[in-house]
Amino acid sequence: MITIERICKRYDLTTVVDDVSMLIEPRTITVIVGTSGSGKSTLLRMINRLVEPTSGRVLIDGKDTRKEPAHLLRRRIGYAIQGLGLFPHRTVADNIATVPRLLGWDDARVRARVNELLEVFQLDPAAYAAKFPHELSGGQQQRVGVARALAAGPNVLLMDEPFGALDPIIRSKAQDDLLDIQRRFGTTVIVVTHDMDEAFRLGDRVAVMSQGRLLQHDRPEALITKPADPFVSQLIGSGDKSLKLLSLTTAGEIAEPGSADGPAVTSSTSLRDVLAELVWRGASAATVVGPDGVAIGHIKLASILAHGRQAS
Amino acid sequence: MQRIDRLGALLSLVAACALALAPLVVLKANRIVPGQPQALLDVLPAWTVLLLYGVLATAATVALRVQAPRVRLVVALTGMITLALAVATAANDLTPEGNRVLRVAPGAGFWIVMIALGLLATDALTRLKPGPLLRVVILVVVLAALLAALGSGFFDDLSIMREYAVNATRFAREARQHLMLALGSLAAAVMVALPLGVFCHRQPRLKAAVLGTLNFVQTIPSIALFGILMAPLAALAAAWPALASIGVSGIGTAPAAIALFLYSLLPIVGNTVVGLARVSPATVDAAHGMGLTDWQTLRQVELPLALPTILTGIRIVLVQNIGLVTIAALIGGGGFGTFVFQGIGQTAIDLVLLGAIPVVVLAFSASVVLDAIADLTRRVPR
Numbered sequence: 231m232i233t234i235e236r237i238c239k240r241y242d243l244t245t246v247v248d249d250v251s252m253l254i255e256p257r258t259i260t261v262i263v264g265t266s267g268s269g270k271s272t273l274l275r276m277i278n279r280l281v282e283p284t285s286g287r288v289l290i291d292g293k294d295t296r297k298e299p300a301h302l303l304r305r306r307i308g309y310a311i312q313g314l315g316l317f318p319h320r321t322v323a324d325n326i327a328t329v330p331r332l333l334g335w336d337d338a339r340v341r342a343r344v345n346e347l348l349e350v351f352q353l354d355p356a357a358y359a360a361k362f363p364h365e366l367s368g369g370q371q372q373r374v375g376v377a378r379a380l381a382a383g384p385n386v387l388l389m390d391e392p393f394g395a396l397d398p399i400i401r402s403k404a405q406d407d408l409l410d411i412q413r414r415f416g417t418t419v420i421v422v423t424h425d426m427d428e429a430f431r432l433g434d435r436v437a438v439m440s441q442g443r444l445l446q447h448d449r450p451e452a453l454i455t456k457p458a459d460p461f462v463s464q465l466i467g468s469g470d471k472s473l474k475l476l477s478l479t480t481a482g483e484i485a486e487p488g489s490a491d492g493p494a495v496t497s498s499t500s501l502r503d504v505l506a507e508l509v510w511r512g513a514s515a516a517t518v519v520g521p522d523g524v525a526i527g528h529i530k531l532a533s534i535l536a537h538g539r540q541a542s
Numbered sequence: 543m544q545r546i547d548r549l550g551a552l553l554s555l556v557a558a559c560a561l562a563l564a565p566l567v568v569l570k571a572n573r574i575v576p577g578q579p580q581a582l583l584d585v586l587p588a589w590t591v592l593l594l595y596g597v598l599a600t601a602a603t604v605a606l607r608v609q610a611p612r613v614r615l616v617v618a619l620t621g622m623i624t625l626a627l628a629v630a631t632a633a634n635d636l637t638p639e640g641n642r643v644l645r646v647a648p649g650a651g652f653w654i655v656m657i658a659l660g661l662l663a664t665d666a667l668t669r670l671k672p673g674p675l676l677r678v679v680i681l682v683v684v685l686a687a688l689l690a691a692l693g694s695g696f697f698d699d700l701s702i703m704r705e706y707a708v709n710a711t712r713f714a715r716e717a718r719q720h721l722m723l724a725l726g727s728l729a730a731a732v733m734v735a736l737p738l739g740v741f742c743h744r745q746p747r748l749k750a751a752v753l754g755t756l757n758f759v760q761t762i763p764s765i766a767l768f769g770i771l772m773a774p775l776a777a778l779a780a781a782w783p784a785l786a787s788i789g790v791s792g793i794g795t796a797p798a799a800i801a802l803f804l805y806s807l808l809p810i811v812g813n814t815v816v817g818l819a820r821v822s823p824a825t826v827d828a829a830h831g832m833g834l835t836d837w838q839t840l841r842q843v844e845l846p847l848a849l850p851t852i853l854t855g856i857r858i859v860l861v862q863n864i865g866l867v868t869i870a871a872l873i874g875g876g877g878f879g880t881f882v883f884q885g886i887g888q889t890a891i892d893l894v895l896l897g898a899i900p901v902v903v904l905a906f907s908a909s910v911v912l913d914a915i916a917d918l919t920r921r922v923p924r
Binding site for chain 1: 822824825826827828829830831832833834835838843846847
């Protein structure tokens with residue numbers, strides 16, 4: 231649990247972060263979204279004290295972050311940034327080993343952990359451990375950056391525009407990977423982005439910031455159905471609200487018992503993709519199957535449309 | 543038609559003019575009178591002269607028309623060796639047995655053709671793009687071959703070697719002094735300039751002041767700086783005899799070392815600042831974000847990444863110092879400059895060369911070695 235209490239950051243006369251309070255549940259992904267200059271990065275950087283707040287405080291699991299030296303606090307918190315900041319003079323393995331070595335792990339434990347993480351991120355240790363960052367593709371560098379941030383098994387992972395430099399296809403893959411990893415390790419992840427689609431895709435909770443203020447911090451559906459501020463609806467965009475909403479719900483969640491004639495979709499497919507499938511096939515219902523391929527229910531086109539209408 | 547190599551054309555033209563207009567060998571009655579040009583044909587057997595000109599003509603043809611760097615390197619080296627042997631043979635033949643007064647010196651033609659061939663060889667080597675370690679190995683081999691050739695006695699009748707024979711013990715002493723002044727002032731400068739560079743990087747407001755001051759020092763001509771230091775150092779030594787007893791005085795090693803130290807600061811401080819500024823801010827931010835302390839970030843991330851640039855600064859300083867130490871001889875600092883200024887005073891050009899040539903060789907070697915070290919530390923492509 232991360233508690234942000236009435237935190238402010240002022241530089242001379244400009245207020246960058248203005249009286250923000252937030253509760254972040256453990257084992258969730260929270261996305262802080264906003265335009266540039268909204269104070270979202272500064273808010274993130276105050277959690278690991280790369281920026282010291284002017285007033286207010288941050289508690290992690292009830293403990294004030296100012297109670298220990300900043301560099302020790304940061305070793306317990308994963309940190310990944312845009313452009314990655316990989317150390318260009320160190321190999322992939324040495325990059326990932328940075329925090330474990332700072333924590334004084336012995337060599338065997340460091341090596342085992344590095345190999346484990348490389349496997350998790352689909353990088354063959356034999357091929358990649360000894361490579362230098364400039365020998366990797368953008369997507370591979372990004373994975374090494376996240377692996378490095380997770381190396382010492384932190385409970386909290388902070389990410390500042392982690393996918394900003396990736397092209398759309400690799401970016402989408404990286405987002406899927408992050409969701410997998412978060413589920414696997416149960417890490418509390420806080421991501422900063424300016425991309426609303428990314429926020430909706432990743433976030434269990436989305437926090438919208440503008441001009442240093444936190445406008446709304448809520449489940450993504452709520453941002454669409456109950457925007458707290460005109461700026462929130464403006465940021466979400468009016469054109470495809472209903473499709474965004476559909477993308478947040480999976481077929482399994484609204485499936486009704488019994489099967490239907492129509493294409494089969496897996497229960498984890500988003501309603502948006504089910505809708506696209508139905509339109510493409512000219513069908514009026516779809517069968518929902520589990521991961522094992524066994525039918526568990528069906529979805530009618532009409533109920534998808536009804537679900538999407540909540541947006542208006 | 544094959545393209546004509548531009549560098550080859552220039553070098554061939556220069557060498558041809560030198561051969562036509564300037565002598566390869568000069569005969570002098572003693573070490574200070576102007577010499578008489580000697581035609582090689584009057585001294586050496588005709589076939590030897592033909593062989594020499596044949597080798598040089600081949601070198602010129604290759605320089606003009608052949609692009610393969612290995613071939614260019616081989617003909618250039620062959621040309622240099624043949625020319626050196628021819629001139630040494632001429633010296634041996636011209637010098638009567640036991641005559642220690644008569645001097646046979648390589649003429650202007652010799653030096654110009656040698657330099658042209660040397661440039662041809664260097665250019666060919668550069669085109670071969672040898673790795674840093676290989677470059678050092680090549681340097682060592684060339685230096686060893688040069689020393690072995692000079693030690694063989696075959697060149698002993700050449701005028702410069704005559705000067706060396708007379709000054710052999712002093713030569714070793716001045717060589718040590720030269721290296722000590724150049725390397726010692728460099729070491730002291732690194733110890734001061736590196737922290738100063740880091741400080742300037744961290745405190746941008748002081749950067750302008752520090753670099754401005756050092757820039758000003760750099761603009762003082764070396765002779766003037768030696769002069770400026772003489773008075774205060776002499777006063778210091780007079781006021782505190784303890785200082786005088788450890789070697790501080792108005793002339794000699796102390797002002798030379800201090801001046802060299804001052805000249806060394808700017809390139810190292812400047813390159814340290816530039817090298818640190820070039821480290822990506824994202825890399826530094828990530829280092830702090832992962833919990834490296836300021837000191838750890840500096841030592842593990844910033845300095846290693848800035849090291850190639852810092853080493854380039856150190857190379858500049860070392861080459862510059864090796865040259866400047868020569869001038870320090872004027873105020874009694876010692877070093878190879880002693881021979882140069884003595885030679886000028888006696889109008890003995892051979893003695894001047896005895897001081898000047900080792901300085902050039904030293905500076906060139908230092909540059910090759912430090913360049914190789916800088917390349918070895920550059921793990922990341924620029």
